[in-house]
Amino acid sequence: MLKLPYSRMLPVLFVLLAIFGLTGCNEEAKEKVMAQQAMALESGDECHLCGMLITRFPGPKGQVFERGIKQNMKFCSTRDMFAYALDPEHKHNIQSVFxxxxxxxxxxxxxxxTYIDGRKAWFVIGSSKKGAMGPTLASFKTQExxxxxxxxxxxxxKRFDELTLDII
Incomplete structure (x- = not known):
């Protein structure tokens, strides 16, 4: 067995720990990306905010993944989704928005x-089109x-970062 002086082993141990640590983080990141995708809406799915059946209403819907919660949260409208996601109690924990x-x-x-990344979307507020709870935010992939x-x-x-609870 090769014997190294303690002073030479310490850097080797740090390098090995860093390699194992980064490998683990990479796997976790892959799992997170794979897991955080918009899910199909089922006829019995209820809005996470108001409890209404999501598929019974017109307009764009939203889905959110929150840190520490593996299951996504589904919303009957983009308005309800933003009311939840912009609430100070939840805002800092939101990881993905669809x-x-x-x-x-x-x-x-x-x-x-046709789900898209909500953080990159363009939103129209104040249109004449109604969603599940009345006024909602129409969401689009492109500005045009x-x-x-x-x-x-x-x-x-408006862009995602421009939206506030006061606007909603």
Whole structure:
């Protein structure tokens, strides 16, 4: 067996610990990315905020993953999703946000295949279109689609980081 002086073993141990630590973090990050994807809406799914059946109402829906909670939270409207996600009690724990791209969805029944990253989306607030609880935020992948929607139905464009509870 190779015997190294203690002073030479210490750096080797640190390097080995760092390698094992980084490998573990990488696996955890992969699992998190794989696990945090928008899930299909089932007919019995209830809104995490208000308890209404999600699929019974028109307009864009939202889903959120919160740190420390493995299951995603589903919402009947983007308005309810933001009311939850922007609440100071939850805001710092939100990891992933998903919303429908309404440029490729029928307003009456958005499909599960068209979820986009909510943090990168464009939102139209104050339009004439209604969601589950009345006014809602129309969500879009591109600024051009959001502008076209606002031109037709009214409203103002906002980015995720511009939204506050006062605006909602």
């Amino acid at each position: 919303v429908h791209d309404m440029a490729v969805n029928p307003w009456e029944k958005p499909t599960d295949e 689609d959001a502008e076209a929607f606002a031109k037709e139905f009214g409203g103002e464009l």
